[in-house]
Amino acid sequence: DIVMTQSPESLTVSLGERATINCKSSQSVLHSSNNKNCLAWYQQRPGQPPKLLIYWASSRESGVPDRFSGSGSGTDFTLSISSLQAEDVAVYYCHQYCGAPTFGGGTKVEIK
Amino acid sequence: EVQLVESGGGLVQPGGCLRLSCAASGFTVSNNYMNWVRQAPGKGPEWVSVLYDDGSTFYADSVKGRFTISRDNSKNTLYLQINNLRVEDTAVYYCARRRDGSTSPMDVWGKGTTVTVSS
Numbered sequence: 629d630i631v632m633t634q635s636p637e638s639l640t641v642s643l644g645e646r647a648t649i650n651c652k653s654s655q656s657v658l659h660s661s662n663n664k665n666c667l668a669w670y671q672q673r674p675g676q677p678p679k680l681l682i683y684w685a686s687s688r689e690s691g692v693p694d695r696f697s698g699s700g701s702g703t704d705f706t707l708s709i710s711s712l713q714a715e716d717v718a719v720y721y722c723h724q725y726c727g728a729p730t731f732g733g734g735t736k737v738e739i740k
Numbered sequence: 741e742v743q744l745v746e747s748g749g750g751l752v753q754p755g756g757c758l759r760l761s762c763a764a765s766g767f768t769v770s771n772n773y774m775n776w777v778r779q780a781p782g783k784g785p786e787w788v789s790v791l792y793d794d795g796s797t798f799y800a801d802s803v804k805g806r807f808t809i810s811r812d813n814s815k816n817t818l819y820l821q822i823n824n825l826r827v828e829d830t831a832v833y834y835c836a837r838r839r840d841g842s843t844s845p846m847d848v849w850g851k852g853t854t855v856t857v858s859s
Contacts, residue, residue, distance in 0.1 A: 725845045
């Protein structure tokens, strides 16, 4: 199985500042059928299920604010929140869906 | 509205069994790749099983031989039969849809049902 490793485990950012989360996969997640990276990002608030934010590494899901953006390719990926809002406090997970799906261990984002 | 609602969780002794249900609305279960994902307390999600639109099923190694995924097309409902429960199966169990088969992530999730395995 592909192992997903996230860093940092937790992040404290001031309101309006940028938050950056990293994710590394143990092998490439480039999908052979379309040459896209099968990498997604989820947001999970306490007591809620994960919410899809980003797919194909950089495509924003419908309704997701444009302050959320994804980048990267191959084995290294990043989720950025350009201007942190109070409602962005949550745990964020990266997820690969190329083979048997796997998730990262999560990054907890808090307000400074 | 597209929605998934899980039920069937509870407190069970080790070695016991449960059947989880996931009722779908707003889309057809049998036309999608439907998954069960679990999340132990304080941990990240862990994929458990998938049922493809063609009826194929796949399982994580940790549950193979103990868990069975199935669906009832007439009820538009997904199931997970869990046998020989272990303490390490304690988790919130979510059902989730992959909207475009193998080329998409899980886009719709239910709120989950809690399974606690303890003596």
